[in-house]
Amino acid sequence: MPVKFLVDLTLEELEESEGFGAWVIIEVNGKRIVWVACYIVQALSAILATVTFAVSSCDEIPYVLEKFEEEGGWVIRRNCRGGKLEVGFGTYEPVSPVVFRKEGDYLLIEAFEDGRFIGRERVEVREYVKAALEFLEECLKGTRDSTRTCSRVDAVKCLILKLHFSLYETGGSGMGTTYYVVAVFDKPWGEVLEKLSREFRYTRELAYQQGDRKKHLRFLFDVRGFNLVAVGEAHYTLRTTEQSTVDWFEVETYSKENMTLIQIETRLSAWMFVLSPELMKFLRKLMKAGAVLICGYTDDLDFRKAGFEENNQCLLYEWLVETVKRGKLEVLPSSITIVKRELLDLEDGLYELIEDPSVRRRSTCW
Known part of the structure; x- marks a missing residue:
């Protein structure tokens, strides 16, 4: 699979620490571009923001994250401009920003670690979105208090349907006019x-x-x-x-x-x-x-x-x-x-x- 998302602990296991102490791993084309400690809630919201940016634009991100009042929410919205989105996935040890740019039906993803360039990968928008949504749904499965994040996942899905974005091969472009x-x-x-x-x-x-x-x-x-x-x-x-x-x-x-x-x-x-x-x-x-x-x-x-x-x-x-x-x-x-x-x-x-x-x-x- 071109894109993989992994978190070492479930939301239930992180409940006592309020989401502190998780490790997030993101692989693109078999290469790890993120592998650091993070705040899980900010990481999930950042993933939602990247999916929204991938299928639409910066303008739609506040709609998806409208109830996300934590600091990470406004930081995500502030860092999406000029045709690119920069997110940190809630990372703090070390801080690992990732920059997303769209090139037609592809995403160009550039990873950094404490200001040092790590690598650049290119992946189909459809593959990234499909992997991200599958990860979010699996991550939230069985949690007692995931209503807010689930509603955001639903908002992304509504946006995808509205834009007629296909997550599967259809013999043509995933994003049609x-x-x-x-x-x-x-x-x-x-x-x-x-x-x-x-x-x-x-x-x-x-x-x-x-x-x-x-x-x-x-x-x-x-x-x-x-x-x-x-x-x-x-x-x-x-x-x-x-x-x-x-x-x-x-x-x-x-x-x-x-x-x-x-x-x-x-x-x-x-x-x-x-x-x-x-x-x-x-x-x-x-x-x-x-x-x-x-x-x-x-x-x-x-x-x-x-x-x-x-x-x-x-x-x-x-x-x-x-x-x-x-x-x-x-x-x-x-x-x-x-x-x-x-x-x-x-x-x-x-x-x-x-x-x-x-x-x-x-x-x-x-």
Whole structure:
């Protein structure tokens, strides 16, 4: 196994010493990069932070460690900047900082001991994350008071699922781009979800999942007055050019001032091969559900480059809602934009697509 984590004592055995006196061992590619005494709680939180950094960024670390009030928590958050994370894994004899950097689907790991360079190793992000989570779950098994740390492990898992990060071989990259389809409705959210359920097989998730997501959003962004009212999934089969299908979408429903915005997400790797006629059927169903404006973007978009003051998706959502309220679309928000005729006249430079009956299969161009 490319990555191994070992601690010589269990949490129960360390209870009397309040976590003092453990030895942590971390091996990468068969080489020991950490083998020193540590405070076990700080070591576990540092491992959680490295996993969070590996699958996402420094910005997500406070979300995962939000209830970690010990000194090590703020030190970890302070030491993640400029595309690198430095953690000490709670070590004290000697102090052994380790620096993590991301290089595509790989982690570059540099180990030091009392300021002296020990070594550098490169490992796949997927392998590191898989080993770390397996170690954390095994380490916490059977302990009486591991609720706080367990909740952080769950937070990391939720983040991994949200980012569609695969811990196992899938024949491609573990970290794929996510594509978002955003639809704005000029109706209350309850009415919108009722109509959405007629067009798609829609299922709402449990209330606690919605609560966790709302807390996450409040941490990441200024939500600009949007209220996350429902989290769920929609099933609708779309055929692709690769003789496969896309049939599952995550759906988040937001409400603001009696308006509704629905965010639909799926993996770009599958979405990019959807046949044009299939895509049009999908978008037409959203229009039948009452959408007046539909656009899309990918998760690697920097909203500041799109003209917004912050890299915040809620600024785009606010602009879309205000556009619908104003009744006039002056700028196309994405490469593919679907609007009701009242928002954008044909005289504004667009052409209405008319199917040519002599063509058996037509392409849709925008």
